[in-house]
Amino acid sequence: MSNLTNQQIVLKSRPVGEPKETDFALVETPVPELGEGEILSRTIYLSLDPYMRGLISESKSYTANLELNSVMVGGTVSQVIKSNDPQFQAGDFVLSANGWQTYGISKSENLRKLDPNQTPLSYNLGVLGMPGHTAYSALLDIGQPKAGETVVISAASGAVGSVAGQIAKIKGSRVVGIVGSDEKRDFVVQELGFDAGINRKTQELSSALKEAAPNGIDVYFDNTAGEILEAVLQQINLGAKIALVGLISEYNAVHPPAGPNLRPLLIKRALIKGFLVRDYQHQQEDCLRDVSQWLKEGKLKYREDVVVGLENAPRAFIGLLRGENFGKLIVRVSDDPTAFPT
């Protein structure tokens, strides 16, 4: 046993519908001694992402569901405390998968060393991490937007949507972002440079889309499904491409809701394709290179929504599924020694 105490958030019950804070519990356990080849790290940042909702429900998701009383999983940025692997030293910053806990034990093959001088550490959970890679590959591989085409993005101010929309702008497309507040709409248009924004909570979708996409929709980057997908389908162009990247609108649904009528797909010879970033590991280097470059050139802006303290992760996660975050949601679990560099 080490003398460290691990704070962990575990799944206490499978939420039916919207998760409640009582579906989670904070427990304390001693951090076990390190085994051969193992690396102990302190969690600095934890990424909260909508896909996690799928892992804690009854129904099947990409992978086996999380067992009750298990620690919630999640991508993290950590600092190595102790290492039994010569590839890592105490003090190293690493991309890890510690999950919702203050310490994690990993094998070297599950860690990637991070250089805090290149970009803020937390960016590795967002624009330079899984969400950024999702935006990059789903947009460029499925959507394939061309100059002059119209690209619509749902959940457009979020971790994935904000990056996807800006990449579409870089490719010369007209970009329309659908968001859930006027503040977010102003953000995607004024800060991110989208051509138009729609507040789905106050604007009628069909007419707002007609106005924002007067030449029809060529590419739809769908983070939500639900009524936004339905409205978009009515206005797609011939050969439109829809990347189905998320289902935020129905993650909390007790029964899967019906989908849109697919007649527009037939009439417009359009396609819908499901996307999971796990299938695009081969593009990771290209993605990191391009996105880093765009960040450096100021072509890509990035906003984070940082919640402080592991104990606040459940509430923040529940808010994420409601769209209450504004930018990439991360939890600062412990101090980031590289923040506010002099």
Added chain:
Amino acid sequence: MSNLTNQQIVLKSRPVGEPKETDFALVETPVPELGEGEILSRTIYLSLDPYMRGLISESKSYTANLELNSVMVGGTVSQVIKSNDPQFQAGDFVLSANGWQTYGISKSENLRKLDPNQTPLSYNLGVLGMPGHTAYSALLDIGQPKAGETVVISAASGAVGSVAGQIAKIKGSRVVGIVGSDEKRDFVVQELGFDAGINRKTQELSSALKEAAPNGIDVYFDNTAGEILEAVLQQINLGAKIALVGLISEYNAVHPPAGPNLRPLLIKRALIKGFLVRDYQHQQEDCLRDVSQWLKEGKLKYREDVVVGLENAPRAFIGLLRGENFGKLIVRVSDDPTAFPT
């Protein structure tokens, strides 16, 4: 004026829901004199196809809807009566688009000469015509079935489905056909060589699919949408490909029904793509060559459902939308001088 009288079936009213015979009327008009470069032909066979339902409804289809009191459109096989174009001679057999009438006037660019010694004339409206080309291109371009994969076909005994299923067999796939009667199920299994058949009217789809496709579904050739698509989606494999070729289940719907929940597309990173044969003119020669060869080798069997007399076209068309036909539905409008050759 020639001294010929043209019998024509015109659209009298736009059907709401299932068409009625009174939505159509048989009228007689004199056949006008031929203009320069025009060709007059006598309709022998008229093809009846589900897409025609879209042309007579209020809502938008691929093309502008047919106007009231216009002659119903449709692909035909005809014999030239008189020609003002040197490329065609009286007596020639041609693929034409006379529509639902006994005579048609065409320009040469809209005709293709047919050789009745190669295949029965009527085949040019089915296995060697638009339905066969649809089956060929949608299956091979979107579905891309591989040896050992499982391919499911809806409306599997029909003009398109029967050809698609047999091509999938030729490609080495396991083929499951969904049909609407035990007789059709026996036909696709015993005559066409499908590996399994499902009678959607008497069998519970999900359990029948599990039994018929125990390794999951890799390709779905969808002629129907509706509950069959929904059931198939629950059993697709990773990377499954769904060609959306027809919507028979909802052509008569007054309001477009909801579609399936699309979560399986995301989880399985699968795709649905709409198909229209018009986009595949570049594959027509390949298709004709391959399908002719398969017919000759006996690898492809073809069944027709021939209705005699133009006046019976409306009733036959209504039955087609109910699935009452058995094989490719055509109307013999006038005698085929090449039939039953000695």
